[in-house]
Every structure is written in C-alpha cells, then in structure tokens.
Amino acid sequence: MKDNTCSPSGIKIEDTGFGYTLSVIGGKYKMIILYWLNENQPTMRFNELKRCIGTISFKTLSSTLKELEKDKLIIRKEYPQIPPKVEYRLSIKGKSLIPLLDSMCTWGNNNKMR
Template sequence: MEKNLKKIEINNCPVRNVLDRFGDKWSILILLILNEEAVLRFNEIHKSIGDISQKMLSVTLKSLEADGFVSRKVYPQIPPKVEYRLTALGISLIPHIDSLTKWSLQNMETIMSNRKAYKNA
C-alpha cells in the first residue's frame, strides 16, 4: 500500500508534470518562436522550425494549448485560417526559458567536455 501512495505522489508532483511537458524536443522552441513573432499561422511555425513533421507540430501545439500556454484562433474562411499566440501564462514562462537558454550557452562547452570524458573513461 505504501508503494502505491508514493507512486501517486510522484505522478501528481507539480514540478514533474510541468517539466514533462517541456522535456520533449519541440515545446520550448515553439514557445520561443511564438514569443518572437507574437502571432503565427501553422505553416509559418512549421517553416521556422524546418525539421519538425506537421504531425509532431500539431501534437505539440495541442499539448501547449491544453496546458494554457498557447491559444489557437480559427477564422471561418476557406481555406481555414488558424493563428497561434502565447497566452499570459506562456508569456510568463519566457523569462525562465531565457534563463535556461543563457545557462545552457554558458555551460555547453563544459557539458560536452564532460560527456566526452565520460564516454572515453
């Protein structure tokens, strides 16, 4: 019984739940792109990233929308026009992503060196 309780606590951990969303390959990049451009259509986001499949972009945008980081506006026209933008919650996350980006740039050389040393050990 105690093991099940610990499992439930881990699955409901706020930090784990939030970080799991950004642990994928594309979420942070999409948020940064939307922060730079304010409003973008699906194909504009796709062109900005380049090597993401349309399906993966769609899945990632839906996840970000479900969490409230991105809003989606559909215009009733033919062909359909859909725009994406950051919500207030998404905008509030950007300074933290920027801090992580700066830290990554400052420490990437050390991390790569450590990986190489570990691999050769």
C-alpha cells in the same frame, strides 16, 4: 540547507511542481514552439512555425500544438474563411514560462563547450 519544497522526499516526482513543469514543457519541440511564438508575437500561423522549426513533421507539429493548447500555454484562433486561417499565440500562462526559457539560454551560453 537545501529547500525540499520542489521535490520533497517520499513523493512521486510527477506529483510535484517540478514534475508538472516537466510535463508541460517536456518533449522535443514544445520549448522550441514556445520560443518561436515569443519571438514572433503577437501571432504565428501553422506554416510559419513549420518553416521556423524546419525539422518537424506536420503531424508532430499539429499534435504538439494540441498538447500546448490543452495545457493552456498557447491560444489557437480559427477564422471562418476559405482557405482556413488559424493563428497561434502565447497565453498568459505560456508567457510566464519565457523567463525560464531565457534562464536556460543563459545557462547554455555560460556552460557550452567552446
């Protein structure tokens, strides 16, 4: 029997745990940023992230980082110096998503066309 606790019928998807998860990791770059922050712990700087991702614009990276920070998935630390230095790292909440990303990687490896 199917468990309907994640998305019970009659409830809007955005009001469910599944909908919330999609809202915080949805988008073209959020999971990629979380991946790189996990791979390069403890911290990464803005330009390091930009180099790792490659195809992302400065504006998109900046706005995506702000969204991840607002959702408490990453922590931004600014150092008061010239030139400015800002580092990003995964929060505890962000780290809790890593098993989900690992599962997605495993699923992709098992199901991609060869």
